[in-house]
Amino acid sequence: MSSDIAPTRTIGGVDLPAAGTWKVDAGHTEVGFVGRHFMLTKVRGRFTGVDAAVEIGERPEDSRVTAVIDMASVDSGDGTRDDHLRSADFFDVAKYPRATFASTSVTWDGTSGTLVGDLTIKDVTRSVTLAVDYLGYARDPWDNDRAVFSAHGKINREDWGLTWNMALEAGGILVSKEIELTLDLETIRQS
Template sequence: MSSASAATRTLGGVELPAAGEWKLDPGHAEVGFVGRHFMMTKVRGRFHGVDSTILVGERPEDSKVTAVIDIASLDTGDKSRDDHLKSADFFDVEKFPKATFTSTSVTWQGTSGSAVGDLTIKDVTRPVTLQIDYLGYARDPWDNDRIVFSAKGKVNREEWGLTWNMVLESGGLMVSKEIELVLEFEAIRQA
C-alpha cells in the first residue's frame, strides 16, 4: 500500500483524505480576514496563533473541525491598526484573548463542501458557514502526510460586538461591517 493510498481514499470517484485526526500546521496556514476601509480599500489581516484539529469522518459529512485562535497574534502589517483592533474598541484582547470555532455540521460533494459552526468572539457565539475546497494531498520529505484546504465565508462583525466605527463626511462608514474570512491551510495526519 502506497503512502498516498494510506492517507487518502476514493469516494464517489474522488480522492479525499483518509478518516482520522489531522492537525493544522501553523507554519503553513493563513487564517485571515478582509475588511474595507472607507468602504473602498481592502485591508487584510491574519492570525498567526491558531490551533486546529480536523477529524475526518468515515463519511465526509461526519467530519468535525475545531479551532482556537490567539487574538493577540493578529497582524495587519500596521502596528497602530493592530493595536486599535486589539483594544476594547474591537477584540478587547486583554479581556478576551481567544476566539474559537467548532463545526456543528458538514456537507460534502466531490472535493467541495461547507462547514457550519459556532464562532465565539468576546464570549458571543454565532453560527458561521465556511465554503471549503479540498486541494489535495502531499507527502513531505519528513514522511508526514499532508492535506491542503481552502475556505472562505462572510460575517457581520457587529454580531460579535465589534461595533466601533465612524461615519464619514461623505455618508459612508470608515470600517465595513461585512468581513470576509479567508483560510488556506495544510493539516498533518496524526498517528
C-alpha cells in the same frame, strides 16, 4: 507520520483524506480576513496564532473542525491598526484573549463542501457558514502525510459586538461591517 493505512481514499470517484485526526500546521496555515476602509480600500489581516484540528469522518459528512485563535496574534501589516484591533474598541484581547470555532455540520460533494460552525469572539457565539475546498494531498520530505484545504465566507462583525466605527463626513462609515474570512489550512495526519 507514515503508517500502514493509506493517507487518502476514494469516495465517489474522488480522492479524499483518510479518516482520522489531521492537525493544522500553524506555520503553513493562514486564517485571514478582509474588510474595507472608507468603504473602498480592502484591508487584509491574519491571525498567526492558530491551533486547530480536522477530524475526518468515515463519511465526509461526519467530519469535524475545532480551532482556537490567539486574538493578540492579529497582523494587518500596520502596528498602529493592530494595536487598535487588540484594544477594547475591537477584540479586547486583555479580556478575551481567544476566539474559538467548532463545526456543527458538514455537507460534502466531490472535493467541495459547506462547513457550518459556532464562532465565538468576545464570549459571543454565532453560526458561520464556510465554503470549503479540498486542494489535495502530499507527503513531505520527513514522511508526514499532509492534506490541504481552503475555505471562505462572510460575516457581519457587529454580530459579535465589534461595533466600533466612525461616520464619514461625505456619508458612509470608516470600517465595513461585512468581513470576508479566508482560510488556507495545511494539515498533518496524526492518526
